[in-house]
Amino acid sequence: MVAETHHNSASSTAIDSDSIARRHVLLGTAFLLLAGFLTLMQFLKGVFPAFLDGLGFWTYGRLRPMATAVTVFGWLTPTLIGAAYYLVPRLSGAPLRFRKLAAFNVWYLAGVVLLGTGAVGLGAGDGFELFEFPPWADVLLLVGLIVPAVVVTATLRYRSNVAPPASLLYTAAAIVWLPVIAAVSNLPGLNPVGISLLSSFTTAAVHYLWIVGAALGISLYLVPQLTEQPLFSEQTARIGFWTLALAGGASGYSRFTHGPAPDWLETTAIVLGLVLVVVAITAFGNATATVGGRWDLVQSSVPLRFALAATALLPVPIVLSALAGFRSVASIIGLTAWWDGTSFFLLFGIGGWIAAAFIYAALPRMLGRDLFDDHLAEWHLRLTMIGVMSTSAFLWLTGLIAGFTWTGGTYSGAYVNTGDGFAQTLDAVSLLQSLTLVGVVITFIGQLVHGYVIYRTITSGTPIAHEILVPAEADGE
Amino acid sequence: MSREIVDALAERFGASAALIQRSAEARASAQGSAPEAVLNAWAGGSPSPAIPTPAVAEATEPETVTPEPVAVEAIDPQEPEEALVRPEQGVAPAEAPAAPTPIAAAVLPAPAAMNEPAPMPGGTLSSLLLGAVAIFAIMFIAAVIAPASPGNAQTLDAVDQIVLSAGAEHGREVYLAQGCAFCHTQQVRPVVTDADLGIVTLSESPLVPGLRRNGPDLTHIGSRQPTDDSDWLTGYLGDPEATRAGRNHASFGYLSTGDMEDLVDYLLESK
Numbered sequence: 001m002v003a004e005t006h007h008n009s010a011s012s013t014a015i016d017s018d019s020i021a022r023r024h025v026l027l028g029t030a031f032l033l034l035a036g037f038l039t040l041m042q043f044l045k046g047v048f049p050a051f052l053d054g055l056g057f058w059t060y061g062r063l064r065p066m067a068t069a070v071t072v073f074g075w076l077t078p079t080l081i082g083a084a085y086y087l088v089p090r091l092s093g094a095p096l097r098f099r100k101l102a103a104f105n106v107w108y109l110a111g112v113v114l115l116g117t118g119a120v121g122l123g124a125g126d127g128f129e130l131f132e133f134p135p136w137a138d139v140l141l142l143v144g145l146i147v148p149a150v151v152v153t154a155t156l157r158y159r160s161n162v163a164p165p166a167s168l169l170y171t172a173a174a175i176v177w178l179p180v181i182a183a184v185s186n187l188p189g190l191n192p193v194g195i196s197l198l199s200s201f202t203t204a205a206v207h208y209l210w211i212v213g214a215a216l217g218i219s220l221y222l223v224p225q226l227t228e229q230p231l232f233s234e235q236t237a238r239i240g241f242w243t244l245a246l247a248g249g250a251s252g253y254s255r256f257t258h259g260p261a262p263d264w265l266e267t268t269a270i271v272l273g274l275v276l277v278v279v280a281i282t283a284f285g286n287a288t289a290t291v292g293g294r295w296d297l298v299q300s301s302v303p304l305r306f307a308l309a310a311t312a313l314l315p316v317p318i319v320l321s322a323l324a325g326f327r328s329v330a331s332i333i334g335l336t337a338w339w340d341g342t343s344f345f346l347l348f349g350i351g352g353w354i355a356a357a358f359i360y361a362a363l364p365r366m367l368g369r370d371l372f373d374d375h376l377a378e379w380h381l382r383l384t385m386i387g388v389m390s391t392s393a394f395l396w397l398t399g400l401i402a403g404f405t406w407t408g409g410t411y412s413g414a415y416v417n418t419g420d421g422f423a424q425t426l427d428a429v430s431l432l433q434s435l436t437l438v439g440v441v442i443t444f445i446g447q448l449v450h451g452y453v454i455y456r457t458i459t460s461g462t463p464i465a466h467e468i469l470v471p472a473e474a475d476g477e
Numbered sequence: 478m479s480r481e482i483v484d485a486l487a488e489r490f491g492a493s494a495a496l497i498q499r500s501a502e503a504r505a506s507a508q509g510s511a512p513e514a515v516l517n518a519w520a521g522g523s524p525s526p527a528i529p530t531p532a533v534a535e536a537t538e539p540e541t542v543t544p545e546p547v548a549v550e551a552i553d554p555q556e557p558e559e560a561l562v563r564p565e566q567g568v569a570p571a572e573a574p575a576a577p578t579p580i581a582a583a584v585l586p587a588p589a590a591m592n593e594p595a596p597m598p599g600g601t602l603s604s605l606l607l608g609a610v611a612i613f614a615i616m617f618i619a620a621v622i623a624p625a626s627p628g629n630a631q632t633l634d635a636v637d638q639i640v641l642s643a644g645a646e647h648g649r650e651v652y653l654a655q656g657c658a659f660c661h662t663q664q665v666r667p668v669v670t671d672a673d674l675g676i677v678t679l680s681e682s683p684l685v686p687g688l689r690r691n692g693p694d695l696t697h698i699g700s701r702q703p704t705d706d707s708d709w710l711t712g713y714l715g716d717p718e719a720t721r722a723g724r725n726h727a728s729f730g731y732l733s734t735g736d737m738e739d740l741v742d743y744l745l746e747s748k
Contacts, residue, residue, distance in 0.1 A: 046691065049727045050718065059727045060691075061656020127653025127685070156602055164602045172602065173609040180610060184617055192649070193678075194625045196686045201621050209613070230499070245612045250620040255688055258666035260680045265624050331668040335690040402690075406670045416673045418701060422693035423724065 015103050017089050017096035022366040023106045024082025025359055029454050031074030031113065032352075036447040038067035039348075043440045047433045057121035065125050065132040066117050071347055072130060072206060073141065074113040077178070078106065079355040080214040081148045084171050086362050087221050088152055091168040093160035098151045105147040112140045128199040130206050131185040138186055145179040152176070166237035170217030173245070177209040181249075193260045197253065204252025207346050208276065212314065213244055215354035216283050219311045222361055223290050226304040227297050232289035240282030247272035247279075254325030258334055266327070273322035280315035287311040302377045306357035309385065310350050317345040320396065332407060337429075337436075338399030341392040348443055349388040356380065356450060363454065369461030372453050380450045387443030394436040398429045405429075482516045624680075641683050641746055648743025651736045653685060655729065660691035663747060675700075684747055692726070699748040710741045 045051060045060040052058050057066075089096050096102065116137035119125065125132040133141060152175045156168075164172075185202040216237075224231045231237065253261060253269030287308060291298065298304055321342050323329055356377075364371050371377060405425040406417050415421035480494075483501075487494040498512075501519070505512040641649065652658065663684035665674045675697040678686065684696060703709045709720070714737065717726040732740065 045727075049725050053728045054730060056731045059655065059729075061659050061727070064656060064659045123654045125654055125656065127656060127658050129659075129688070153606070156606075159602065164605070169602070169605055173606055176606055176610060177613060180613060184621070187621070190625055191681065191683060192685045193680045193682055194621075196688070197624060198621050200688070201617070205613070241609075242612075245609045246616065249613065250616045253620065256686075258668050259664055260678045260682060260686060262624050262680070265620065268620065331666075331670065334666065334668070334670075335662055335664075335688065337689075339688065403670065410669050410672045417670070418674065418693045419704075426725075 015099045017085055017099060018366045020096065020099060020102045020106070021082040021086040022363070023103065024078045024085065025363060025366070026454070026458075027106050027110055028075050028077075028079030028082065028355070029359070029451055031070055031078065031110075032447055033451050035067060035071040035075045036444040038063060038070055040440050040444045042067045043437050047430075047437050056123055062121055062123065062125065065120050065127075065129065068130060069117050069120060069132065070113065072211075073109075074117070076211055076347065076351045076355060077145075078109055079359070080211070080218075080351075081175070083218050083355075083358045083362070084148065084152055084175050084214065086358075086366070087167065087171050087217065088155055091165055091171075091221065092156055092158075094155050094158035096151060097154035097158070098147075101147060102151045105144060108147075109144040112137065112144050116141060128195050130199070130203040131182065135186060138182070142179060142182045145182050149176050149179050165220070166231070166234050166241065167217050167220035169238070169241055170213050170220060172217075173241070174210050174213035174217060177205070177213065181205045181209065197256060197261055197265075200252040200255050201249050202252075205249035207343070208244060208248035208251070208279075211346065211351045212279070213241075213248070215310055215314075215350055216240070216244075216279075218354050218358050219283065219287060219307050222303065222307045222357055223287050223311070226301050226307070226361065227291050227294045229290050229292055229294060232286050232292070236282045236286050240279045240286075243275055243278040243282070247275040251276050251321070251325070254321060254330070255334075255339055257325055257327055257330035266325075270322075270325040270327075273325040276318050277315065277322055280318040283311050283314055302371075302374055302381065303357045303359075303361035305378075306353045306360065306381055309381065310353035310357065313345075313353075314350055317342045317350065317392075332403035333399045334403070336399030336402045337395045338403075341395030341399065344395060345388060345392040348384070349392070352384060352388070352447075353381075356384075359454065363457065364461070364464065367458060367461065368464055369457055370464055372456035372461050376449055376453045380446050380453065383446030383449060384443055387439050387441075387446055389439075391436055391439030391443060394432050394439055398432040398436065401432065402429050479513065479516060482520050486516065486519055638681060639683055639746065639748065642742060644739045645743040645746040648736075648739035648741070649683075649685065651732070651740045652743055655732075655740075657695075658685045658687040659689055661693065661695045662687035662690045663694065663696045665694065665696050695744065695747055697748055699745040705745065707741055707745060710744055711737060714740070 041058075042060065042063040045058070045063055049060055056062065085096060085102065088094075116133035119134050119137055120132055124134040126134060131138055131141075152172055156164075156172060181202050185198070187198055190198060220231060220237055251269055251272040253265055254273050257266050257270070259266075291308070298308060320338075324333055324338055324342070360371060360377055402425060405428045409415045409417055409421060409425065415424050417425065483494050483497050487497045497516075501512045501515045504510075505515045663682070664678040664686040665671045665676065667677050671677075671694070674694050678684070678696055698704045704713075713720040713726075714732075715728065715730040717724050717728055729737070729740075
């Protein structure tokens with residue numbers, strides 16, 4: 001093995017792990033633009049259902065699952081997998097195993113997501129969030145999600161450290177949880193209520209165990225790296241991890257409070273929703289304590305600001321979800337846009353910011369090029385911060401007002417929440433729905449800026465020395 | 478520690494001085510020597526002498542050198558050559574002498590260990606991952622399997638359970654595939670808000686509960702007027718604007734006749 005001088009291209013015949021991570025990240029970014037567009041169209045159709053009416057794939061009922069699938073499995077999943085492929089060799093001291101398989105899986109995942117999303121668009125979706133692909137596509141997706149778990153666990157068998165750092169624990173567990181969640185998402189033999197309960201469980205599991213779990217793994221790696229400070233507390237991070245493992249899935253039943261589920265299950269979900277707050281507190285506390293006296297770096301490092309934004313704001317969706325589970329609160333905001341606000345914040349906020357933090361920190365090293373423009377990256381942060389927070393805030397407000405309006409109609413007897421009566425309640429939130437759309441547009445502009453920064457970094461970034469890990473030729477394959 | 482040596486090493490390895498210092502301390506702690514000796518050795522001086530320490534103390538040392546993310550990244554410039562070799566910095570001459578490995582050795586295994594990969598037997602991480610999956614499995618059984626068991630079924634003998642016809646069963650699939658459940662619920666809750674919507678929905682309902690109410694609840698749509706009329710429903714779903722202007726509902730006129738009929742059957746049987 002010889003040391004090579006690289007500037008712009010990796011000439012090694014072997015596939016290095018950073019190259020595989022880079023492919024995942026670039027695929028995720030391409031899907032981000034599609035996800036942003038579909039999400040924008042989804043909200044547009046939510047406000048104007050008759051806009052470009054008469055096309056099956058263009059109805060709100062199909063656009064929404066298409067947008068969700070592309071967001072979760074097209075954008076966030078490949079990006080977080082790429083981050084795992086970047087982090088695991090560095091944290092474990094072992095070269096990535098099965099690199100050819102991992103490299104092939106990039107294209108496989110892309111194909112499956114396009115096929116599955118296309119099938120949903122053509123009216124073959126199963127209608128239950130989050131795994132709404134038709135069964136055959138869900139099976140293909142499962143295979144694509146098993147591969148990263150196999151690659152990571154196989155790599156970890158050759159790790160050099162017995163006691164893994166918390167960031168490795170979060171990352172590896174998230175990668176392993178994902179295919180398990182996907183595997184149980186299509187459990188047969190359930191009636192529609194049972195499938196809906198299962199859907200709530202798996203959706204929460206994907207949000208918390210996969211996206212938040214991987215995000216915290218990245219954050220626990222990046223924040224110490226970028227601040228050049230050791231992690232404040234491994235033990236605190238581990239407490240957060242086990243809390244996440246316990247509460248990540250079943251807390252999702254909070255959406256079913258007052259619904260057709262056993263009362264004990266509702267109570268369990270409410271308690272676990274509160275337990276999940278521990279995850280947010282530990283993550284927030286650890287990140288801020290790690291930064292310690294180096295807040296000056298926050299001003300100068302865009303990826304650090306993204307990472308801290310994701311970590312510091314994680315309590316917001318978690319606390320609001322926990323609140324929404326309470327029976328008294330759920331009787332008002334249950335079944336309203338409140339939950340959409342929380343999901344939007346988790347996916348485009350927490351997930352999006354941590355993905356951006358990783359990309360802005362690691363992509364220059366993986367590409368051998370400096371980031372094209374820090375100022376544009378900063379604008380990405382500002383726009384998505386404004387867009388995501390305003391969108392979610394308007395959705396939460398929409399939920400509150402809608403809930404009170406429905407309740408008010410029943411109390412006063414002025415209208416019934418069906419037919420024309422329900423149409424009256426929509427008038428009360430029409431302005432907020434339009435404002436929500438503005439927030440989504442701002443978010444999308446921020447995403448376009450992100451895509452532009454990455455594109456220009458690839459094509460016009462100033463060459464720097466590679467910092468990729470080049471594997472030994474016979475190693476790992 | 479000598480600041481000059483630390484700075485020189487920092488420049489040589491392309492890492493921050495703080496990281497070099499911490500790595501030296503970790504290495505010194507691991508091998509029982511003084512940090513200054515480690516730094517001298519890295520700078521090309523004599524090897525750092527090991528301070529004899531009791532065997533028990535050595536056995537407990539690995540905890541102190543557990544690589545934090547910072548430490549691991551700090552050794553990136555000095556990856557073990559035969560396993561993970563990072564190309565040199567662009568400005569460095571290709572024939573530069575092989576860089577010493579002290580920092581790497583402090584936090585990464587010796588090259589030989591990675592060059593002859595041997596799976597770690599079990600170990601903490603495997604146990605932790607297994608534990609994480611086991612917790613998921615337990616929660617899944619408790620929260621998904623158990624509620625679906627017959628003992629948890631909610632039924633009211635006094636209320637006739639809806640039994641869907643074959644056409645309506647297919648209509649339910651159309652309802653799901655078109656994403657109707659993303660805007661309409663079919664669950665009436667025991668709360669004031671839903672007091673006018675009809676009988677509360679129980680767990681054995683064959684209808685799709687849904688989780689979002691952008692439009693009105695459809696649990697008992699088949700027993701309300703004018704939606705209890707097949708022709709009216711077909712007309713409304715096919716061309717909402719013509720049937721009820723200003724309602725702002727998507728048109729489903731693109732559905733095949735069979736799918737539309739089954740969808741209408743499903744809605745009519747939702748009583």
